[in-house]
Amino acid sequence: DVKVTQSSRYLVKRTGEKVFLECVQDMDHENMFWYRQDPGLGLRLIYFSYDVKMKEKGDIPEGYSVSREKKERFSLILESASTNQTSMYLCASSLGGPQETQYFGPGTRLLVL
Amino acid sequence: AQTVTQSQPEMSVQEAETVTLSCTYDTSESDYYLFWYKQPPSRQMILVIRQEAYKQQNATENRFSVNFQKAAKSFSLKISDSQLGDAAMYFCAWSSGNTPLVFGKGTRLSVIA
Numbered sequence: 001d002v003k004v005t006q007s008s009r010y011l012v013k014r015t016g017e018k019v020f021l022e023c024v025q026d027m028d029h030e031n032m033f034w035y036r037q038d039p040g041l042g043l044r045l046i047y048f049s050y051d052v053k054m055k056e057k058g059d060i061p062e063g064y065s066v067s068r069e070k071k072e073r074f075s076l077i078l079e080s081a082s083t084n085q086t087s088m089y090l091c092a093s094s095l096g097g098p099q100e101t102q103y104f105g106p107g108t109r110l111l112v113l
Numbered sequence: 114a115q116t117v118t119q120s121q122p123e124m125s126v127q128e129a130e131t132v133t134l135s136c137t138y139d140t141s142e143s144d145y146y147l148f149w150y151k152q153p154p155s156r157q158m159i160l161v162i163r164q165e166a167y168k169q170q171n172a173t174e175n176r177f178s179v180n181f182q183k184a185a186k187s188f189s190l191k192i193s194d195s196q197l198g199d200a201a202m203y204f205c206a207w208s209s210g211n212t213p214l215v216f217g218k219g220t221r222l223s224v225i226a
Contacts, residue, residue: 042204042216044216098212106156
């Protein structure tokens with residue numbers, strides 16, 4: 001079975017802090033994705049990566065950056081956390097191609113005070 | 114831009130009954146894929162069912178089936194013999210070769226015993 005893990009289930013940070021959210025997948029998937037999920041808004045794509053060292057902006061990249069130094073790991077960075085970044089963050093991975101299933105991690109619920 | 118619309122924020126169904134969740138989408142592409150994902154409370158998002166746009170036959174997975182109407186750009190999910198474990202958020206999603214997954218805002222399904 002594909003396993004996607006995220007470094008924290010719950011995280012509380014202060015405004016202005018730099019925040020790192022880590023995601024690791026164990027199935028040698030080429031593609032990895034970061035979403036945020038907010039009530040009534042569904043899932044919105046922040047960044048994605050189709051290969052190591054490669055990244056593409058999604059629909060809401062402002063205030064975020066990413067890093068993919070190794071194929072299995074995709075990190076989301078909040079350079080200076082703000083209260084409007086309080087949300088659930090979901091990581092996903094998939095094989096190449098739009099027809100492929102995305103496998104999701106359990107999510108990180110981030111609260112920025 | 115591609116959009117996916119789920120017009121029912123919440124639905125409920127009696128155990129053992131059938132329920133249909135609606136989804137419409139907007140695209141000018143002819144080759145694409147449609148998905149339904151399920152997110153149970155406090156659990157990871159998983160794929161329920163997938164449909165290739167070039168296939169006329171509706172996809173079926175056990176108690177889950179879709180009604181795919183390409184001309185109408187409609188992709189509804191039917192759950193037969195509903196079970197308590199079907200209670201979840203359901204997300205409709207669309208993708209193509211040029212675009213990563215676009216999600217709808219979700220439908221929360223409650224199952225009444």
